Amino acid sequence: MIAAWPVVVRDRIVQAFKPGVSPAAEAPFRTLRRHGWVSQGVRVTLFADRGLAGQMTFFSSLNVMAARLARRGNAPAAERVARAAADLEAGPEFAILRSLLSELPDREAEQVVSGQFPEDGPAALTEAIRAVASRTEQVRANDILLSSPAEVVFAGRIAEVSDRFVLLVQGKGTATMVPLWMAGAARRDRAGDFLALVADQLDGASAVVEAVPAIDIDDTPGADGFSPFGRGDARTRSITAEDVRLLAGEPQSLRILVPVTIEG
Amino acid sequence: MTGAGWHIRPGSPADRELLASFACADTAVRWQAEVEHFIQVQLTDWAFDPHADAGDPRLLLAFTTAGDLFGVAAHERVILQARDGTIFPATKLEVVGVALKWQGRCFATGERASDVLMSAVMTDVGSRVPPRDARVYAVVHEDNHRSLAVCRRHGLTEEMSRPHPSYRRVVTPHKER
Numbered sequence: 001m002i003a004a005w006p007v008v009v010r011d012r013i014v015q016a017f018k019p020g021v022s023p024a025a026e027a028p029f030r031t032l033r034r035h036g037w038v039s040q041g042v043r044v045t046l047f048a049d050r051g052l053a054g055q056m057t058f059f060s061s062l063n064v065m066a067a068r069l070a071r072r073g074n075a076p077a078a079e080r081v082a083r084a085a086a087d088l089e090a091g092p093e094f095a096i097l098r099s100l101l102s103e104l105p106d107r108e109a110e111q112v113v114s115g116q117f118p119e120d121g122p123a124a125l126t127e128a129i130r131a132v133a134s135r136t137e138q139v140r141a142n143d144i145l146l147s148s149p150a151e152v153v154f155a156g157r158i159a160e161v162s163d164r165f166v167l168l169v170q171g172k173g174t175a176t177m178v179p180l181w182m183a184g185a186a187r188r189d190r191a192g193d194f195l196a197l198v199a200d201q202l203d204g205a206s207a208v209v210e211a212v213p214a215i216d217i218d219d220t221p222g223a224d225g226f227s228p229f230g231r232g233d234a235r236t237r238s239i240t241a242e243d244v245r246l247l248a249g250e251p252q253s254l255r256i257l258v259p260v261t262i263e264g
Numbered sequence: 265m266t267g268a269g270w271h272i273r274p275g276s277p278a279d280r281e282l283l284a285s286f287a288c289a290d291t292a293v294r295w296q297a298e299v300e301h302f303i304q305v306q307l308t309d310w311a312f313d314p315h316a317d318a319g320d321p322r323l324l325l326a327f328t329t330a331g332d333l334f335g336v337a338a339h340e341r342v343i344l345q346a347r348d349g350t351i352f353p354a355t356k357l358e359v360v361g362v363a364l365k366w367q368g369r370c371f372a373t374g375e376r377a378s379d380v381l382m383s384a385v386m387t388d389v390g391s392r393v394p395p396r397d398a399r400v401y402a403v404v405h406e407d408n409h410r411s412l413a414v415c416r417r418h419g420l421t422e423e424m425s426r427p428h429p430s431y432r433r434v435v436t437p438h439k440e441r
Contacts, residue, residue: 256387
C-alpha cells in the first residue's frame, strides 16, 4: 500500500487551514492551537559537531486533516482528529523516529520530515517512517471521519516522466497526469518515486490539489521469492518495451571516479 | 597494486572463508541482511560456477593497506531480453558491499571507500577481454538510499523498469544514435 508521508511541518497544517496565506503565518496556527484543532507535535533537539543546533517540531499528518475539518467548520471532528494525532505522537513509533531524527546531522531531520531521505541516512530511518505511516493508515482506516468524501487521496508510483508531466499510477492500474513542477515541489519527480495527490474540496466544483511525498508501507520483498542475486530469477534480466527504447542508443563511456589498479 | 590506502585483487575459491565473515549489514533490516547473506554464503559458488563461464563472472576484493577487507563486489555479462525478442548485452552488478566499519568513511587521501570499490568495478568491467558492452546496471532495493547514491555517482543514472515492486533497476545512460 502506498501512503502519504506521515509527518509534516507546521507550515502544511497552516496551509490546510488557510489555503493561500503565508505558511509562516502565526495567527492561523494560534487559532488551531487555541481550539485544540492541532496536536502539540514532537520536538526534536538537533545536534551538530559543535553541540546544540536548535530544535524542530514535527507533527502527525493527521493534523492536516484536522485543520481541513476546522476550515470546513466541523470543530468537534477537528478536535477529535487532533486528539488522534496526539495519541499517535505519544506512541512508540514516533518515539523511535524522534530518536533517529535527533541523531542526524545539520538540517537532515527537516528534510526527512518533508519527505526526503538523506543519502547516507540509516536504514532504520526508513523503517521508522514506514512504521509511523503504517500506524497512521490504521488509524485512518478505523475512523469514519478520516475517510471524508471531501478529501480524496490518489497515491501511486511515478511510471513515466516527460518534460511537463509525470504519469502517476496506482497499484490497481488507474493513472493520472501530474504537472512536473508539482511532483518536483514534493521532491518526487523521477520514475519509481512514490507520490500522493490530495484533493481537498473547497466547494461544489473546486478543490485545492496538493502533491505530497508518499511511501510504500508494504515492505514485503521476497514474499514471492524474488531475489536480486544469483542467476535464478529471470526478472532481473527481462525488460519492457520502454526499457528497449531507453537502451537503444549508444552506451556512454563508463564513469570512473577514482583511478584504481586491479591486481592480476 | 597498491593505491593511496587500498589494494584490489580478484577473488579466488580460497576466499570462501574470508567472505563468510564479511559483515556489511544491519541484519534487522531484511534487504541489508540478504546482501550480507549472499556475500557470506553464496558469492563464492556464484563466482566460480563452472557452468557460468560464458558470463565471465568476476569477484573483486578490496583491502586496506593494513590488510582489512573493506569491500566486496561482483559483476558478470548478461543478456537483457524483451518479450518481442529484442536483446541487449549488458553487465549486471551482482553485488557491491562495503564493510560496516567502512560505510560512509573516506581514506586519508579523501576518497570514499565506496567510491574506490565502485571505481574498481567499473575499471574491471571496462578492461574485460573480450570487451563488455558499456551498459551496466544494478538491481537495488528502493530503501537502499546509500547504494542508489553510489550508483548515481558512478553513472548509473537511468531508471529501467522494476524487476520487483520493491527493487529499482538503474543503468548507465545512452546517447541518441
